Amino acid sequence: xxxxxxxxxxxxxxxxxxxxxxxxxxxxxxxxxxxxxxxxxxxxxxxxxxxxxxxxxxxxxxxxxxxxxxxxxxxxxxxxxxxxxxxxxxxxxxxxxxxxxxxxxxxxxxxxxxxxxxxxxxxxxxxxxxxxxxxxxxxxxxxxxxxxxxxxxxxxxxxxxxxxxxxxxxxxxxxxxxxxxxxxxxxxxxxxxxxxxxxxxxxxxxxxxxxxxxxxxxxxxxxxxxxxxxxxxxxxxxxxxxxxxxxxxxxxxxxxxxxxxxxxxxxxxxxxxxxxxxxxxxxxxxxxxxxxxxxxxxxxxxxxxxxxxxxxxxxxxxxxxxxxxxxxxxxxxxxxxxxxxxxxxxxxxxxxxxxxxxxxxxxxxxxxxxxxxxxxxxxxxxxxxxxxxxxxxxx
Amino acid sequence: xxxxxxxxxxxxxxxxxxxxxxxxxxxxxxxxxxxxxxxxxxxxxxxxxxxxxxxxxxxxxxxxxxxxxxxxxxxxxxxxxxxxxxxxxxxxxxxxxxxxxxxxxxxxxxxxxxxxxxxx
Numbered sequence: 001x002x003x004x005x006x007x008x009x010x011x012x013x014x015x016x017x018x019x020x021x022x023x024x025x026x027x028x029x030x031x032x033x034x035x036x037x038x039x040x041x042x043x044x045x046x047x048x049x050x051x052x053x054x055x056x057x058x059x060x061x062x063x064x065x066x067x068x069x070x071x072x073x074x075x076x077x078x079x080x081x082x083x084x085x086x087x088x089x090x091x092x093x094x095x096x097x098x099x100x101x102x103x104x105x106x107x108x109x110x111x112x113x114x115x116x117x118x119x120x121x122x123x124x125x126x127x128x129x130x131x132x133x134x135x136x137x138x139x140x141x142x143x144x145x146x147x148x149x150x151x152x153x154x155x156x157x158x159x160x161x162x163x164x165x166x167x168x169x170x171x172x173x174x175x176x177x178x179x180x181x182x183x184x185x186x187x188x189x190x191x192x193x194x195x196x197x198x199x200x201x202x203x204x205x206x207x208x209x210x211x212x213x214x215x216x217x218x219x220x221x222x223x224x225x226x227x228x229x230x231x232x233x234x235x236x237x238x239x240x241x242x243x244x245x246x247x248x249x250x251x252x253x254x255x256x257x258x259x260x261x262x263x264x265x266x267x268x269x270x271x272x273x274x275x276x277x278x279x280x281x282x283x284x285x286x287x288x289x290x291x292x293x294x295x296x297x298x299x300x301x302x303x304x305x306x307x308x309x310x311x312x313x314x315x316x317x318x319x320x321x322x323x324x325x326x327x328x329x330x331x332x333x334x335x336x337x338x339x340x341x342x343x344x345x346x347x348x349x350x351x352x353x354x355x356x357x358x359x360x361x362x363x364x365x366x367x368x369x370x371x372x373x374x375x376x377x378x379x380x381x382x383x384x385x386x387x388x389x390x391x392x393x394x395x
Numbered sequence: 396x397x398x399x400x401x402x403x404x405x406x407x408x409x410x411x412x413x414x415x416x417x418x419x420x421x422x423x424x425x426x427x428x429x430x431x432x433x434x435x436x437x438x439x440x441x442x443x444x445x446x447x448x449x450x451x452x453x454x455x456x457x458x459x460x461x462x463x464x465x466x467x468x469x470x471x472x473x474x475x476x477x478x479x480x481x482x483x484x485x486x487x488x489x490x491x492x493x494x495x496x497x498x499x500x501x502x503x504x505x506x507x508x509x510x511x512x513x514x515x
Contacts, residue, residue: 011473018472041474043459048505058504061473299460302472329458336458380457381446388448 001099001274001313002027005088006070007078008104009033011041012279012301014061016102017068019309029070030096032088034105036075037127038062043298045130046154047331050137051161059127078105081254083272100312102305103251103262103270103277107244107296112146118210120222121238124151133239137162141236144168144225146205148175148189150330152241157332160197167198167233169205169225179328181343184363184375187356191333194359204228208238244296246281259283261294267320268308274315276308286323289342297328324391325373335359336380340387341373349375353382362386400491403430411445411454414493418500420482421445422491423465425452431465432482432493438501439475477501 004020006013009031017031033039040059048054077091081101088096109123122133133155137143143159145152148170156166168175176185192199206228211220225233246261256270257263262277264270266285270277279301283294303324310318330337343349346365353362354377362382365373371390376383401412406424414420419435421444429452435444437456444463448455453462453471461475468478479501483494 015472043474054504060476063476302460327460338458380442384446384448384457 001025003030003096003098004028004100004102004312005030005032005096005098006102006104007032007088008102008106008279008281009035009037009039009072009074010104010106010279010301011039011061011298012106012282012305013102013104014039015302016104016278016305016309017070019305020102020313021068023306023309023313025309025313026069027099029068030073030098031070032073032076032078032090032096034075034077035126035128038072038074040127042125043329045127046124046151047158049130050124050134050155050158052134052138056127078250080250081256081275083255086274099274101275102308102312103248103256103275103281104279104301104305105247105250105281107246107261107280109240109244110242112205112208112240112242114207115222115238115240118208118222119220120210120236121208121240123240124155125244133237136237137164140164142167142234143237143239144233144235145239145241146225147241147243148172148192148199148201149241149243150176150179150328152239153189153192153332154330155239155241156192156197157195160195160333164237167200167235168192169203169227169233170199170201171204173202175199175201179343180339180375181346181349181365183349184343184361187359187361188332188337188375188377191335191359195333200227200233203231208235244280246283246294248281259292263292264308265311265320266323267311267318268304269311274312276312278305278308288322288325289345293326295326297326299324299327325387327387335377338376338380338383338387339373340383341365341371341390343373345372354379397485397492397494400432400493403486403489403491406430406491409449411447411449412491413443413445416495418502419443420493420495422484422493423449423454425449425465427451429465430484430486430491432484433463433465433468434479434482434500436479436500436502436506437461437463437475438470438477438479438503439473440503441506444479 039061079091080089109125175189206226209224261283264284268276280296286293325341327340354360361377362379363375374386421435442458446457462471468481480496485492
């Protein structure tokens with residue numbers, strides 16, 4: 001293998017480039033990124049970066065003296081893959097010939113239809129998104145967060161600490177019920193009301209209202225979020241946190257099988273030889289769940305490239321090791337929230353340590369008596385012990 | 396300066412003991428029976444490595460995924476970028492001691508800001 005391209009220059013892409021070098025690949029390495037920034041860390045964007053306690057230099061993922069021997073093509077988007085010629089086509093017309101390809105194009109924030117061009121409406125996915133939102137939050141005012149998932153909750157927490165008046169609107173009856181189950185989702189999302197942030201659940205958003213057309217092509221600023229039950233919530237700033245969709249349009253017609261992202265085996269292989277996929281765009285087979293799962297967790301983007309690169313370099317001849325149970329964290333209102341495993345398969349959940357009223361909880365999810373997931377709130381030590389047990393029990 | 400930590404018999408294999416000096420230092424007893432001392436605070440964010448996932452000669456931060464080599468203090472992967480200090484371990488009369496490094500510690504930005512009076 002003489003030339004490998006990594007398409008995507010965020011955590012998964014950088015981790016793949018590092019894995020390639022670590023595993024002995026010494027050929028041409030091209031990293032293609034549609035953002036103009038060098039790889040940076042996203043978790044702080046909704047927390048420390050938004051709060052102003054970390055700056056852009058702190059977000060850099062590369063070490064100061066790191067030299068990967070890679071060609072970086074930044075600020076340019078991959079537009080297509082020609083399988084016959086093994087060429088990645090870029091939106092600016094350039095072509096990169098490859099023997100091996102790592103797809104790491106991530107996911108893009110879902111937006112609210114009808115919000116285009118309305119000032120004061122934000123999503124939060126990229127550094128540029130975070131810069132714009134940070135500048136706006138600094139001016140203060142009333143913030144409405146649409147979506148009570150982790151991004152929405154972290155933005156609400158950060159904005160509350162900055163002194164804004166915050167409302168969170170969630171369409172489901174309980175926020176976080178998907179990842180955490182209804183019982184624990186209710187406990188974690190109670191952090192909002194603990195701190196005087198309004199939480200409106202079980203009601204959808206009909207649309208946004210905004211200022212009059214000031215001039216052609218400009219719609220003025222948002223002034224309210226309109227709910228399906230007829231209420232209108234005044235807003236100076238709106239953050240839309242309603243999930244992300246995998247960025248795989250550029251692969252349509254390429255022969256890479258797509259199904260909720262790039263469909264992958266348990267080792268990252270795709271339907272095309274010499275092509276693997278990692279990170280948020282990759283729908284990996286999870287042998288533990290017996291199904292494909294597209295996991296948008298930082299730790300997956302960090303850990304899975306090792307396996308995918310081994311697959312790529314060995315031509316698919318390696319047996320994947322058992323992956324660790326999925327793990328993610330969140331920080332809200334000063335509480336460290338940690339979760340590992342799959343809540344969906346559980347038939348019970350019990351608080352083993354701490355107290356719900358103190359928002360200090362170690363909860364274990366079980367299926368037929370066996371632990372399948374664990375949740376910690378301000379319990380890093382115990383959580384780590386349980387996470388280790390979970391990995392041992394299910395590997 | 397040589398500081399007594401705890402009795403060797405009180406630190407089982409696979410466990411860590413956190414010494415509350417400033418900045419804190421942790422002593423790890425590996426499953427192979429070796430003893431190492433490193434700075435307890437992850438260089439990425441304020442987290443106690445004594446609470447972390449000990450495997451072989453590496454400890455993984457309890458919050459995020461960076462692993463530190465107990466022998467060298469080196470970090471393997473983001474989000475941490477800088478190593479932790481290592482400290483000399485001496486066992487005398489069944490008691491573990493550490494001789495604290497005189498190098499400057501690599502504290503996380505949030506903690507460094509707090510120590511200099513900034514907000515965190």
